[in-house]
Amino acid sequence: MTRFLKILGWAAALGVVVWAFAGEEEEVxxxxxxxxxxAIWGGVAEREAWxxxxxxxxxxxxxxxxxxxxxxxxxxxxxxAMLAADTAPDALILRLADFVPKGVFEPIxxxxxxxxxxxxxxxxxGVLALGQWRGKQYAVPSAIGPQVLFxxxxxxxxxxxxxxxxxxxxxxxxxxxxxxxxxxxVRKDASGKVxxxxxxRYTPPWTYPYLFGGQPFNDDFTAANLTDPRVCxxxxxxxxxxxxxxxxxxPALQEQMGGWQAFARGxxxxxxxxxxxxKRLKDMADPYDIAPPPMARGGRTITLGGAGxxxxxxxxxxxxxxxxxxxxxxxxARRIWAGLGFDIPAYRSLAERVETWADTAIIPKHFRVFYDxxxxxxxxxxxxxxxxxxxxxxxxxxxLEQVWLGRKTVKEALAEAQPEVNEILKKK
Amino acid sequence: MTYTPRERREARExxxxxxxxxxxxxxxxxxxxxxxxxxxxxEWDVITPPRWVGLDNYRxxxxxxxxxxxxxxxxxxxxxxxxxxxxxxxxxxxLLNQKVRGLGVFRTIFYLPTVLPGVASLMLWMWIxxxxxxxxxxxxxxxxxxxxxxxDERLALPSLIAMSMxxxxxxxxxxxxxxxxxxxHLYEAAEIDGCGRWSKFVHITLPMLSPVIxxxxxxxxxxxxxxxxxxxxxxxxxxxxATLFYLLYLFRNAFEYFQMGYACALxxxxxxxxxxxxxxVVKSSAAWVYYEGxx
Numbered sequence: 003m004t005r006f007l008k009i010l011g012w013a014a015a016l017g018v019v020v021w022a023f024a025g026e027e028e029e030v031x032x033x034x035x036x037x038x039x040x041a042i043w044g045g046v047a048e049r050e051a052w053x054x055x056x057x058x059x060x061x062x063x064x065x066x067x068x069x070x071x072x073x074x075x076x077x078x079x080x081x082x083a084m085l086a087a088d089t090a091p092d093a094l095i096l097r098l099a100d101f102v103p104k105g106v107f108e109p110i111x112x113x114x115x116x117x118x119x120x121x122x123x124x125x126x127x128g129v130l131a132l133g134q135w136r137g138k139q140y141a142v143p144s145a146i147g148p149q150v151l152f153x154x155x156x157x158x159x160x161x162x163x164x165x166x167x168x169x170x171x172x173x174x175x176x177x178x179x180x181x182x183x184x185x186x187x188v189r190k191d192a193s194g195k196v197x198x199x200x201x202x203r204y205t206p207p208w209t210y211p212y213l214f215g216g217q218p219f220n221d222d223f224t225a226a227n228l229t230d231p232r233v234c235x236x237x238x239x240x241x242x243x244x245x246x247x248x249x250x251x252x253p254a255l256q257e258q259m260g261g262w263q264a265f266a267r268g269x270x271x272x273x274x275x276x277x278x279x280x281k282r283l284k285d286m287a288d289p290y291d292i293a294p295p296p297m298a299r300g301g302r303t304i305t306l307g308g309a310g311x312x313x314x315x316x317x318x319x320x321x322x323x324x325x326x327x328x329x330x331x332x333x334x335a336r337r338i339w340a341g342l343g344f345d346i347p348a349y350r351s352l353a354e355r356v357e358t359w360a361d362t363a364i365i366p367k368h369f370r371v372f373y374d375x376x377x378x379x380x381x382x383x384x385x386x387x388x389x390x391x392x393x394x395x396x397x398x399x400x401x402l403e404q405v406w407l408g409r410k411t412v413k414e415a416l417a418e419a420q421p422e423v424n425e426i427l428k429k430k
Numbered sequence: 431m432t433y434t435p436r437e438r439r440e441a442r443e444x445x446x447x448x449x450x451x452x453x454x455x456x457x458x459x460x461x462x463x464x465x466x467x468x469x470x471x472x473e474w475d476v477i478t479p480p481r482w483v484g485l486d487n488y489r490x491x492x493x494x495x496x497x498x499x500x501x502x503x504x505x506x507x508x509x510x511x512x513x514x515x516x517x518x519x520x521x522x523x524x525l526l527n528q529k530v531r532g533l534g535v536f537r538t539i540f541y542l543p544t545v546l547p548g549v550a551s552l553m554l555w556m557w558i559x560x561x562x563x564x565x566x567x568x569x570x571x572x573x574x575x576x577x578x579x580x581x582d583e584r585l586a587l588p589s590l591i592a593m594s595m596x597x598x599x600x601x602x603x604x605x606x607x608x609x610x611x612x613x614x615h616l617y618e619a620a621e622i623d624g625c626g627r628w629s630k631f632v633h634i635t636l637p638m639l640s641p642v643i644x645x646x647x648x649x650x651x652x653x654x655x656x657x658x659x660x661x662x663x664x665x666x667x668x669x670x671x672a673t674l675f676y677l678l679y680l681f682r683n684a685f686e687y688f689q690m691g692y693a694c695a696l697x698x699x700x701x702x703x704x705x706x707x708x709x710x711v712v713k714s715s716a717a718w719v720y721y722e723g724x725x
Contacts, residue, residue, distance in 0.1 A: 100688065
């Protein structure tokens with residue numbers, strides 16, 4: 003028995019050692035074939051679409067096998083861990099402002115210049131800038147995320163409100179009109195408690211100044227401009243939707259209600275967001291439509307996201323990885339992806355033939371609004387998430403908490419936040 | 431000192447059998463601890479090589495208002511949650527120590543929340559605390575105005591403390607085991623002397639249970655100083671940092687702001703705080719913990 007136990011003990015110890023030092027089982031890859039790993043957020047809804055794209059890519063590039071890693075949540079944290087362990091995927095999507103300075107991405111200017119497969123002339127002017135950082139190209143963007151107003155048609159009809167699209171066509175759709183609409187859309191019970199809100203926030207507060215013609219950061223995102231009167235006026239106008247007019251739930255309550263979720267449930271009549279909501283809202287009970295966002299004089303809408311994937315600097319298959327990114331940015335892949343309701347391809351030829359790729363069963367009536375706004379939103383400087391470091395966003399949000407609590411005005415809060423935000427931007 | 435061949439063989443076998451644990455401890459616990467101690471003196475964004483900054487991270491901590499805020503929030507949480515947690519779990523353990531029909535069923539029901547995953551329980555509680563949730567519906571029956579429990583700066587932390595009471599099962603189980611260890615003859619003797627229920631509780635149950643209370647107090651205190659999920663999932667540290675727990679702030683620095691060196695410094699400060707408080711409780715135990723009837 004003792005002998006048996008001893009053998010068992012040695013076997014267990016040996017097993018632990020072997021297990022500890024054993025590597026991952028290597029996949030058998032045919033000679034001459036490269037494997038490219040691509041990580042993207044998303045879940046079940048996107049899995050099939052990515053599988054179809056990967057298959058189509060492999061058909062066109064038989065020497066490359068694509069492995070799509072779906073990350074359902076905490077994408078950035080997981081990529082960070084993989085980067086630290088030197089096991090990052092060959093292609094990944096991360097904020098340029100946070101990760102280019104850390105040397106995560108390979109510049110692709112040269113490859114892009116030599117790439118004859120991409121119809122770059124067909125892209126909307128200014129789109130490529132979404133994948134640039136400090137003058138160098140790191141990603142191939144070919145989609146845009148114009149921020150538009152989503153509105154509940156039933157609520158508008160009940161309140162007897164004219165379509166914002168008709169008002170916009172006449173040049174009568176502005177922030178003042180929107181505020182008037184919000185007051186008429188909000189519903190309260192006998193005790194005065196709001197039972198249906200007019201508006202819920204989706205985009206970060208620093209995006210509102212653009213609607214008012216302000217610019218919260220300088221052209222190359224190296225300094226904040228938070229004390230500019232137009233910046234403060236815009237964020238104050240947004241904050242007043244809750245503080246003064248009681249048509250928007252306070253932010254902490256919004257966190258609980260959700261943005262698009264509350265709209266989909268009919269608890270909120272309007273919100274501003276991008277084209278990816280089309281897919282999410284496909285089963286919404288009430289009909290909805292989109293319209294240009296309300297703006298003050300001189301304002302413009304913005305694009306969020308849209309940077310595209312970049313090549314990991316330590317990838318062993320940079321050429322094959324670039325080919326995948328190029329395929330992904332091309333009109334064929336864009337058409338498949340956009341047809342599922344996820345984004346808006348930034349190709350002029352596709353913009354002219356929406357009916358050839360859009361799922362007409364799920365798109366709202368004024369779907370073209372996304373394209374109508376494109377020239378304006380790609381005007382320099384482009385306001386988009388990849389250029390704002392996460393910590394700078396957090397500092398602005400923390401400062402604005404004082405506004406929600408009624409302890410400070412927007413001007414006071416932002417004046418306090420500005421030095422710290424500048425410090426963060428300067429370090430990049 | 432000389433060892434016989436048999437003793438040497440036994441020693442070899444001892445190390446053989448504990449080797450999986452020893453290797454695991456060195457590789458997965460001691461190694462990372464040592465690394466984090468060194469990194470706390472460096473600036474490191476996880477991707478580029480660390481840069482030695484000496485005590486800069488610790489100096490920055492002292493000037494960081496969010497460090498003090500998160501420490502304050504966590505200390506407040508601990509101060510309220512631990513006594514409440516101990517009281518509730520002891521009360522339930524006493525109830526479950528009674529001789530009534532269906533006791534096994536009751537014990538199972540009361541322990542059930544503990545086996546549920548923490549995140550699932552939190553989601554459930556969030557629905558209860560939601561503005562249109564069950565709690566507001568209940569308070570509305572008494573004519574009370576609805577509250578934004580998790581969205582109000584004054585109510586968010588107390589709401590999370592209330593949520594944490596749900597997980598008393600393990601503590602309760604230890605109390606229950608402790609209660610069953612108390613010799614019945616002590617109660618019988620007390621009854622002969624004319625002691626009432628309260629008197630028996632204060633003079634027999636509590637002193638006899640004091641080692642268990644001590645154990646639960648220490649483990650609960652360590653646990654509450656490391657609370658994370660509630661602030662991360664239910665309130666994201668808000669509103670206005672009212673639920674910014676220490677570990678949540680540490681996580682943000684490490685994985686959202688990529689300040690791993692600073693996060694390591696935060697971790698070591700927390701380690702020493704917990705160590706100091708634990709020593710304090712251990713020291714104080716001489717005055718209130720009884721072992722075999724002796725302090």
